[in-house]
Ligand SMILES: Nc1ncnc2c1ncn2[C@@H]1O[C@H](COP(=O)(O)OP(=O)(O)O)[C@@H](O)[C@H]1O
């Protein structure tokens with residue numbers, strides 16, 4: 509399903525890094541970049557390494573604050589601007605609206621795999637039994653064996669940790685998903701599962717911005733391929 513309900517509205521954002529180790533030299537990465545994403549769309553960002561793809565995703569998550577422009581996201585029925593939002597508003601947006609998959613799982617010591625995946629569902633207000641049931645469903649779909657569920661994922665392989673990360677974010681069914689190379693350390697069968705999860709999310713109306721290099725996955729998920737260099741003024 510692609511409909512016209514705007515979920516993401518990035519207007520004219522600029523992000524320049526000041527390089528303190530280089531005597532304060534400035535590195536402009538995004539210049540007046542704009543991007544609109546509707547419900548059910550999967551926009552895949554395209555561009556050479558270092559072109560600013562991850563910087564845009566981090567700006568969409570509120571990790572980086574652009575010096576100029578607006579990053580508006582549909583949250584609880586209203587457009588909230590992450591550039592001017594208070595920290596507690598950004599946390600509320602992340603709790604209910606925004607899921608972010610990176611290549612790396614932030615491993616919490618001593619917390620079991622099942623609880624890591626169930627946690628976002630519980631903070632959204634689901635009861636523990638329901639959260640754990642859905643967490644288990646996702647872990648099973650992503651091929652994480654049941655005998656691993658009670659263990660913390662600290663010692664898991666890179667691919668297993670990435671699948672736990674994917675399970676955690678997709679279980680919560682956020683209306684907006686940011687995916688930074690979500691299939692980078694996965695084998696073909698698991699990448700196929702992630703493709704299906706992305707398609708399911710799109711059919712629920714989830715708006716997705718993805719960074720994916722691998723051609724098969726990219727072709728399967730993308731509704732619009734956007735060169736990051738063409739989002740704003742030429743650098
Ligand atoms: N926190 C930061 N501080 C300084 N420079 C950064 C920071 N984050 C990203 N950059 C720089 O911005 C440029 C774009 O990085 P990035 O968005 O990660 O590119 P991509 O994801 O397209 O490979 C790179 O030159 C990178 O070194």
Ligand SMILES: [Mg+2]
Nearest residue numbers: 561562563719
């Ligand atoms: Mg990157």
